[in-house]
Amino acid sequence: xxxxxxxxxxxxxxxxxxxxxxxxxxxxxxxxxxxxxxxxxxxxxxxxxxxxxxxxxxxxxxxxxxxxxxxxxxxxxxxxxxxxxxxxxxxxxxxxxxxxxxxxxxxxxxxxxxxxxxxxxxxxxxxxxxxxx
Amino acid sequence: xxxxxxxxxxxxxxxxxxxxxxxxxxxxxxxxxxxxxxxxxxxxxxxxxxxxxxxxxxxxxxxxxxxxxxxxxxxxxxxxxxxxxxxxxxxxxxxxxxxxxxxxxxxxxxxxxxxxxxxxxxxxxxxxxxxxxxxxxxxxxxxxxxxxxxxxxxxxxxxxxxxxxx
Numbered sequence: 001x002x003x004x005x006x007x008x009x010x011x012x013x014x015x016x017x018x019x020x021x022x023x024x025x026x027x028x029x030x031x032x033x034x035x036x037x038x039x040x041x042x043x044x045x046x047x048x049x050x051x052x053x054x055x056x057x058x059x060x061x062x063x064x065x066x067x068x069x070x071x072x073x074x075x076x077x078x079x080x081x082x083x084x085x086x087x088x089x090x091x092x093x094x095x096x097x098x099x100x101x102x103x104x105x106x107x108x109x110x111x112x113x114x115x116x117x118x119x120x121x122x123x124x125x126x127x128x129x130x131x132x133x
Numbered sequence: 134x135x136x137x138x139x140x141x142x143x144x145x146x147x148x149x150x151x152x153x154x155x156x157x158x159x160x161x162x163x164x165x166x167x168x169x170x171x172x173x174x175x176x177x178x179x180x181x182x183x184x185x186x187x188x189x190x191x192x193x194x195x196x197x198x199x200x201x202x203x204x205x206x207x208x209x210x211x212x213x214x215x216x217x218x219x220x221x222x223x224x225x226x227x228x229x230x231x232x233x234x235x236x237x238x239x240x241x242x243x244x245x246x247x248x249x250x251x252x253x254x255x256x257x258x259x260x261x262x263x264x265x266x267x268x269x270x271x272x273x274x275x276x277x278x279x280x281x282x283x284x285x286x287x288x289x290x291x292x293x294x295x296x297x298x299x
Contacts, residue, residue, distance in 0.1 A: 023247065026249065030249045033253065033256075070255070071255070074256070081251070081253075089251070091246060093245060094245075122240070124242060125240055128219070
């Protein structure tokens with residue numbers, strides 16, 4: 001089946017040119033999510049400090065602090081997810097014969113697009129990259 | 134008037150008249166029904182014993198009369214990060230104001246969309262193109278329940294945030 005050949009050779013047909021590069025870019029952003037959340041939280045705190053003494057600034061400062069707390073919680077949750085599930089970015093591509101190749105990147109191997117073949121979309125749908133950890 | 138939260142809706146998919154979250158499997162946007170609090174059904178004992186992976190498609194819909202919802206982001210938030218469940222999110226492959234492809238049933242994945250489980254806050258959320266007034270963008274959700282998952286009260290939320298002109 002087509003997907004099995006693709007997974008074996010780790011090479012997609014020409015119509016998918018650029019797809020693995022795009023997936024790696026998405027993965028790079030996703031796997032930096034903890035840092036992204038913390039940096040955004042710090043930025044919101046700094047903004048809250050700047051506006052707190054302005055006219056009507058207290059309400060905005062409180063809003064910014066609440067959002068900063070959300071980002072801190074997100075960073076903590078991401079750290080838990082790394083342990084429980086791993087972080088991953090993935091997609092399914094269905095071939096003309098109905099077979100499916102899953103392309104995935106995990107935080108354990110963030111620079112590598114991996115391939116996994118399935119006989120059908122039904123079979124592929126039950127899978128997620130955390131099963132490969 | 135700027136866009137207010139009341140102008141923004143997370144609509145079911147599954148057809149213009151669909152009001153059933155379990156039938157929110159892509160296709161046309163529901164014009165009547167928001168996704169509400171129970172986009173996924175409860176996980177039965179049999180499903181948790183065997184493991185269960187389900188999908189839903191929803192639309193972020195800007196129903197303001199004239200203003201564009203600018204640079205919106207969508208992400209999965211959670212109340213209970215169970216070790217036995219995971220929620221992934223993906224933007225529909227179709228562009229703004231285009232109906233999502235349909236999936237065969239709730240256990241069938243949409244093809245050619247990129248799922249992630251790392252979009253969990255505004256800063257880490259998936260960026261959507263601007264949504265003009267009266268238009269929408271599709272979002273796919275995937276819920277994974279491990280085989281043998283313990284019974285628990287588990288939930289996650291779909292959050293979105295964007296900008297508006299005054």
